Amino acid sequence: MNGQPNTRLSDLFGLAGWSKGELARLVNRQAAAMGHPQLATDTSRVRRWIDMGEIPRDPVPRVLAVLFTERLGRVVTTEDLGLVRHGRVGKRRGDGSVEHPDGMPWAPERTAAVLTEFTGMDLMLNRRGLVGAGAALAAGSALTSAMHDWLHTDPVLAADAPRIDDPLHADPAGFDRYEAAPIGSQEIEELERSVEVFRAWDAARGGGLQRKAVVGQLNEVGGMLAYRHPEHLQRRLWGVAANLAVLAGWMSHDIGLEPTAQKYFVIAAHAAREGGDRPRAGEALSRAARQMVHLGKPDEALDLMRLAKSGAGEEALPRTQAMLYTIEAWAQASMGRGQAMRRTLGIAEDLFVSDKGDVPPPSWMQMFDEADLHGMQALAYRTLADHEESAATIAQRHAKRAIELRVKNRNRSQIFDYISLASACFIADDPEQADRYARLALVSMRANSSHRTWDRLREMYRLTAQYSGYPKIQDLREEIKLALPRGSKRTGRTARA
Numbered sequence: 001m002n003g004q005p006n007t008r009l010s011d012l013f014g015l016a017g018w019s020k021g022e023l024a025r026l027v028n029r030q031a032a033a034m035g036h037p038q039l040a041t042d043t044s045r046v047r048r049w050i051d052m053g054e055i056p057r058d059p060v061p062r063v064l065a066v067l068f069t070e071r072l073g074r075v076v077t078t079e080d081l082g083l084v085r086h087g088r089v090g091k092r093r094g095d096g097s098v099e100h101p102d103g104m105p106w107a108p109e110r111t112a113a114v115l116t117e118f119t120g121m122d123l124m125l126n127r128r129g130l131v132g133a134g135a136a137l138a139a140g141s142a143l144t145s146a147m148h149d150w151l152h153t154d155p156v157l158a159a160d161a162p163r164i165d166d167p168l169h170a171d172p173a174g175f176d177r178y179e180a181a182p183i184g185s186q187e188i189e190e191l192e193r194s195v196e197v198f199r200a201w202d203a204a205r206g207g208g209l210q211r212k213a214v215v216g217q218l219n220e221v222g223g224m225l226a227y228r229h230p231e232h233l234q235r236r237l238w239g240v241a242a243n244l245a246v247l248a249g250w251m252s253h254d255i256g257l258e259p260t261a262q263k264y265f266v267i268a269a270h271a272a273r274e275g276g277d278r279p280r281a282g283e284a285l286s287r288a289a290r291q292m293v294h295l296g297k298p299d300e301a302l303d304l305m306r307l308a309k310s311g312a313g314e315e316a317l318p319r320t321q322a323m324l325y326t327i328e329a330w331a332q333a334s335m336g337r338g339q340a341m342r343r344t345l346g347i348a349e350d351l352f353v354s355d356k357g358d359v360p361p362p363s364w365m366q367m368f369d370e371a372d373l374h375g376m377q378a379l380a381y382r383t384l385a386d387h388e389e390s391a392a393t394i395a396q397r398h399a400k401r402a403i404e405l406r407v408k409n410r411n412r413s414q415i416f417d418y419i420s421l422a423s424a425c426f427i428a429d430d431p432e433q434a435d436r437y438a439r440l441a442l443v444s445m446r447a448n449s450s451h452r453t454w455d456r457l458r459e460m461y462r463l464t465a466q467y468s469g470y471p472k473i474q475d476l477r478e479e480i481k482l483a484l485p486r487g488s489k490r491t492g493r494t495a496r497a
Contacts, residue, residue, distance in 0.1 A: 140300025207251025282312025
């Protein structure tokens with residue numbers, strides 16, 4: 001007990017709408033259901049947890065996490081509740097301290113435990129049919145502040161850490177935990193192959209259909225990481241965790257689970273850093289930046305991109321750096337900074353062509369090829385066209401080139417290309433060509449589960465209004481309305497098409 005209120009627990013308690021006595025009774029009932037019938041708490045203890053910062057003994061924090069997760073319909077971890085013993089309880093801003101959002105960065109030995117607990121709670125939401133989208137996003141500047149120093153220091157690798165008797169050196173956390181045991185290189189190779197399968201599926205069909213499988217795989221990997229493997233195997237396992245966490249985040253973002261997606265991106269950055277892969281950590285944070293641009297927060301995206309680029313370090317290959325610059329350019333375009341956007345895209349192009357290919361790219365960069373470079377350029381110029389109409393012509397050129405270069409089974413990216421091209425054609429007063437590419441997008445979307453494509457399609461629909469007097473465009477507008485699922489509109493401003 002530290003005598004200070006646990007403001008994280010207090011805030012979530014207020015959102016839940018329970019009384020202290022009601023929460024005490026729920027804790028006792030849930031604990032019994034989880035195999036702890038001897039646990040007995042009361043109103044006074046709940047008061048001490050909230051008002052005095054007392055951290056109850058296990059299993060109470062886990063019980064509380066389950067209760068709040070079910071009540072709020074989103075993942076709530078013991079970290080979110082401020083109930084981790086070796087971490088500080090959050091204080092409100094304005095009292096002379098600055099709170100890092102969601103307890104970030106957490107201690108290195110906590111990464112596997114946080115990963116396992118969060119995925120376990122996410123799976124519980126899936127099983128019980130809850131929504132899981134009711135939290136608030138942490139601001140990009142807040143994430144940057146929390147993670148800057150941590151990302152720029154070297155992690156304490158398992159080989160250098162003090163040896164302890166118990167191989168389960170990570171704190172027990174979460175449920176359905178994989179029973180920790182040693183694994184070898186063959187098992188890790190199988191895990192690495194599974195990542196490639198999941199990544200290909202996501203690129204082809206969108207994030208909605210396989211997200212639960214990815215989260216389940218990541219949950220098991222978190223359990224494996226609790227065992228102390230030889231350093232070379234542990235690094236590879238952290239790499240698998242980082243790749244799966246990025247995929248889980250991207251799939252969550254793709255179906256509108258924005259706070260969940262953000263948490264996975266941060267977990268991925270932690271996992272990559274634990275494995276000594278700073279470029280991977282930077283790329284994970286760049287995903288969070290793309291998410292911010294999509295949600296209409298380009299200034300926060302730029303904060304994250306500064307951290308992503310500096311955190312990636314000098315080891316980042318030119319093609320990786322090029323990818324990071326294209327995201328920064330998109331954010332600049334969203335803010336109408338045409339000159340800065342063009343300069344940034346120029347740097348990206350130079351970096352991309354300077355990559356001689358003599359160093360094989362990591363698996364997570366193989367998706368960023370020349371088609372993606374042109375696709376991002378098309379998106380940036382199309383976004384800028386909302387501020388400078390002349391940019392629409394350049395957007396068309398890049399979008400057409402991206403479509404020509406797209407390889408098979410990159411359906412979601414191709415849909416974005418079609419929408420970027422159609423939108424640019426509408427802005428450039430070419431409704432005939434716009435209609436053609438808009439219909440190609442609609443046909444392709446039928447087999448895709450990406451909510452982001454719906455968001456971009458909705459923005460393209462806005463551009464059709466001035467041509468609604470054309471019979472062909474009026475028909476297109478009706479088809480778009482039929483294609484958009486009811487109730488799919490995101491809160492806040494959606495991405496530009």
